[in-house]
Amino acid sequence: xxxxxxxxxxxxxxxxxxxxxxxxxxxxxxxxxxxxxxxxxxxxxxxxxxxxxxxxxxxxxxxxxxxxxxxxxxxxxxxxxxxxxxxxxxxxxxxxxxxxxxxxxxxxxxxxxxxxxxxxxxxxxxxxxxxxxxxxxxxxxxxxxxxxxxxxxxxxxxxxxxxxxxxxxxxxxxxxxxxxxxxxxxxxxxxxxxxxxxxxxxxxxxxxxxxxxxxxxxxxxxxxxxxxxxxxxxxxxxxxxxxxxxxxxxxxxxxxxxxxxxxxxxxxxxxxxxxxxxxxxxxxxxxxxxxxxxxxxxxxxxxxxxxxxxxxxxxxxxxxxxxxxxxxxxxxxxxxxxxxxxxxxxxxxxxxxxxxxxxxxxxxxxxxxxxxxxxxxxxxxxxxxxxxxxx
Amino acid sequence: xxxxxxxxxxxxxxxxxxxxxxxxxxxxxxxxxxxxxxxxxxxxxxxxxxxxxxxxxxxxxxxxxxxxxxxxxxxxxxxxxxxxxxxxxxxxxxxxxxxxxxxxxxxxxxxxxxxxxxxxxxxxxxxxxxxxxxxxxxxxxxxxxxxxxxxxxxxxxxxxxxxxxxxxxxxxxxxxxxxxxxxxxxxxxxxxxxxxxxxxxxxxxxxxxxxxxxxxxxxxxxxxxxxxxxxxxxxxxxxxxxxxxxxxxxxxxxxxxxxxxxxxxxxxxxxxxxxxxxxxxxxxxxxxxxxxxxxxxxxxxxxxxxxxxxxxxxxxxxxxxxxxxxxxxxxxxxxxxxxxxxxxxxxxxxxxxxxxxxxxxxxxxxxxxxxxxxxxxxxxxxxxxxxxxxx
Numbered sequence: 085x086x087x088x089x090x091x092x093x094x095x096x097x098x099x100x101x102x103x104x105x106x107x108x109x110x111x112x113x114x115x116x117x118x119x120x121x122x123x124x125x126x127x128x129x130x131x132x133x134x135x136x137x138x139x140x141x142x143x144x145x146x147x148x149x150x151x152x153x154x155x156x157x158x159x160x161x162x163x164x165x166x167x168x169x170x171x172x173x174x175x176x177x178x179x180x181x182x183x184x185x186x187x188x189x190x191x192x193x194x195x196x197x198x199x200x201x202x203x204x205x206x207x208x209x210x211x212x213x214x215x216x217x218x219x220x221x222x223x224x225x226x227x228x229x230x231x232x233x234x235x236x237x238x239x240x241x242x243x244x245x246x247x248x249x250x251x252x253x254x255x256x257x258x259x260x261x262x263x264x265x266x267x268x269x270x271x272x273x274x275x276x277x278x279x280x281x282x283x284x285x286x287x288x289x290x291x292x293x294x295x296x297x298x299x300x301x302x303x304x305x306x307x308x309x310x311x312x313x314x315x316x317x318x319x320x321x322x323x324x325x326x327x328x329x330x331x332x333x334x335x336x337x338x339x340x341x342x343x344x345x346x347x348x349x350x351x352x353x354x355x356x357x358x359x360x361x362x363x364x365x366x367x368x369x370x371x372x373x374x375x376x377x378x379x380x381x382x383x384x385x386x387x388x389x390x391x392x393x394x395x396x397x398x399x400x401x402x403x404x405x406x407x408x409x410x411x412x413x414x415x416x417x418x419x420x421x422x423x424x425x426x427x428x429x430x431x432x433x434x435x436x437x438x439x440x441x442x443x444x445x446x447x448x449x450x451x452x453x454x455x456x457x458x459x460x461x462x463x464x465x466x467x468x469x470x471x472x473x474x475x
Numbered sequence: 476x477x478x479x480x481x482x483x484x485x486x487x488x489x490x491x492x493x494x495x496x497x498x499x500x501x502x503x504x505x506x507x508x509x510x511x512x513x514x515x516x517x518x519x520x521x522x523x524x525x526x527x528x529x530x531x532x533x534x535x536x537x538x539x540x541x542x543x544x545x546x547x548x549x550x551x552x553x554x555x556x557x558x559x560x561x562x563x564x565x566x567x568x569x570x571x572x573x574x575x576x577x578x579x580x581x582x583x584x585x586x587x588x589x590x591x592x593x594x595x596x597x598x599x600x601x602x603x604x605x606x607x608x609x610x611x612x613x614x615x616x617x618x619x620x621x622x623x624x625x626x627x628x629x630x631x632x633x634x635x636x637x638x639x640x641x642x643x644x645x646x647x648x649x650x651x652x653x654x655x656x657x658x659x660x661x662x663x664x665x666x667x668x669x670x671x672x673x674x675x676x677x678x679x680x681x682x683x684x685x686x687x688x689x690x691x692x693x694x695x696x697x698x699x700x701x702x703x704x705x706x707x708x709x710x711x712x713x714x715x716x717x718x719x720x721x722x723x724x725x726x727x728x729x730x731x732x733x734x735x736x737x738x739x740x741x742x743x744x745x746x747x748x749x750x751x752x753x754x755x756x757x758x759x760x761x762x763x764x765x766x767x768x769x770x771x772x773x774x775x776x777x778x779x780x781x782x783x784x785x786x787x788x789x790x791x792x793x794x795x796x797x798x799x800x801x802x803x804x805x806x807x808x809x810x811x812x813x814x815x816x817x818x819x820x821x822x823x824x825x826x827x828x829x830x831x832x833x834x835x836x837x838x839x840x841x842x843x844x845x846x847x848x849x850x851x852x853x854x855x856x857x858x859x860x861x862x863x864x865x866x
Contacts, residue, residue: 137792166786169802
């Protein structure tokens with residue numbers, strides 16, 4: 085089971101995609117993606133941001149997904165269509181209606197995703213004519229899949245796609261996201277497709293399980309966006325009905341590979357940090373401690389400096405919302421246990437954090453709960469990217 | 476009632492102080508402070524970090540303060556004495572015993588505070604001989620107070636002291652802290668003295684109330700340190716017993732002035748940001764929303780850029796742990812309501828954030844809860860200071 089990064093959303097049979105420059109972004113970059121499921125099945129599921137301030141396309145897509153069916157997804161970069169009121173919701177609705185008209189289906193079978201600046205209306209002339217351009221470009225070809233993954237990019241520097249074929253069925257998809265990543269949906273947008281024959285209820289369960297294992301473990305900067313959406317569409321075109329275990333594993337593998345690509349492309353990141361917490365009272369408390377360390381700016385600047393300053397990690401662990409004895413914790417950095425039972429362990433000079441990969445393992449000795457969170461460092465480039473542009 | 480920043484911990488009658496270079500820091504900077512209460516009263520109170528990983532001096536000082544009495548406080552910079560195990564606690568105990576011997580009192584009347592790198596033992600020879608040096612230098616003079624405020628500095632760039640005389644009694648003190656500031660004790664160390672005649676139980680209540688109004692509202696980077704301590708010592712030397720209202724107001728004024736100085740000297744800060752949340756269901760939820768905005772790196776980098784990007788604020792409000800309707804919120808930046816009822820209000824071009832002071836007012840329209848949090852921006856200098864030095 086190894087993933088392929090050359091084919092994404094069109095890897096599975098029964099799907100066409102396109103990514104075009106519709107003129108939503110001020111420059112000539114691609115900014116509108118269309119993904120179409122040609123069936124025979126149209127089972128679909130979605131996971132959405134938990135932010136109380138939800139973008140119009142999130143409200144729309146949650147509503148249409150109550151049927152468990154989707155024929156198409158239209159996505160735009162260049163504007164989040166969040167905090168745009170009833171008019172913004174009407175813009176999303178009009179976009180779905182346009183896609184439905186072009187494809188000869190109902191708007192209720194069309195999900196919409198947007199990403200970009202919050203608080204501004206979309207240029208709807210560009211969006212609607214872009215749908216026509218995209219529909220004319222739809223193809224089941226690697227170039228079309230790559231265009232689809234490219235047109236959703238904002239501060240992403242590379243398109244991110246992944247696919248996997250296993251026992252006769254295929255799962256593939258793309259993701260975008262480089263900041264505002266965490267803690268409860270660590271990507272901005274992702275569309276996954278599969279030609280497996282799957283029951284909608286199972287598809288929904290499998291997506292939630294995969295998101296917990298993958299997207300929800302990425303925490304770049306603690307910010308949960310207004311637009312986060314992961315959709316999975318099933319065409320059933322392979323005719324193969326996989327076992328639940330096979331499908332769940334393949335879906336998690338594709339989502340996990342997308343998450344590694346998101347971490348690698350996170351804004352300003354110079355380090356890939358994996359924070360694992362063991363020995364917590366519960367898995368939820370382990371995750372809370374891991375997220376606290378991942379979000380702590382003093383820990384993140386120490387990672388940037390390749391500085392094995394475990395005291396900052398002990399400090400962050402100590403204010404995390406979890407029950408444990410502060411004098412019992414162990415902290416291991418890249419394999420060296422620098423803090424043992426709450427006090428100095430091996431000398432910090434033995435730790436080498438100069439490489440790109442940093443592993444932090446914290447044992448709370450308070451139970452059997454475990455969790456891992458992927459994060460990045462806090463670099464000058466993060467400050468530069470996030471202060472130089474209004475995004 | 477206006478504060479004076481030229482006299483701090485020695486402003487009140489009955490106190491002597493000193494700050495000396497004991498050789499704890501690798502360079503020749505001052506690093507050991509001694510504050511002595513000559514009475515006649517010795518009522519004292521303290522507020523300590525809520526971090527589960529508590530430094531040895533915090534554990535010691537909490538223990539000795541159960542009596543409600545203190546004759547002296549000894550503080551060192553150059554090392555936090557946190558995560559140092561039983562040996563670190565013995566070091567703190569030995570320091571208190573040394574101060575007690577020099578002053579002719581009991582160790583149980585001596586509080587200890589430390590600040591600096593976590594996870595390393597203190598050079599005890601330097602600490603103990605520094606106590607002798609400091610005891611010889613004790614004086615009730617402005618220079619001695621300034622030395623005391625200086626010797627506790629770590630990455631602070633200026634000493635921070637404040638005092639206030641009112642209706643015959645005086646309160647004064649110093650504070651240090653520039654990072655790892657928040658959310659539940661927004662300073663690293665502060666010692667406040669007063670010559671008012673006050674009951675110990677009232678002193679304790681007044682300190683907690685003042686801390687809630689002042690120290691707890693500062694949130695530089697979301698990190699609660701292992702060493703945070705605020706102590707108040709009363710000599711009763713003025714012979715004046717103020718009304719509860721007068722004392723509480725004066726104490727809050729001095730603490731509040733110290734907090735403004737901490738905010739102004741926060742690591743790498745180029746902006747002073749005041750986040751006020753109104754209309755929350757409860758005051759606690761208002762504080763939770765304000766802290767979420769204050770800690771969000773995308774909001775903080777936008778403040779650094781003088782960018783009125785209210786969408787990032789709406790995003791942060793939306794993931795804060797509080798109950799409200801996301802489509803009801805108003806956001807006002809420096810007096811301009813850029814977000815009204817969850818959507819675009821006045822044009823963001825009308826907002827000027829180019830000055831040093833930034834005011835953010837968020838109305839949730841969900842109740843009558845209110846809170847204000849003081850924070851700073853996330854600048855290149857923050858990353859520089861926190862990655863260049865292991866502190």
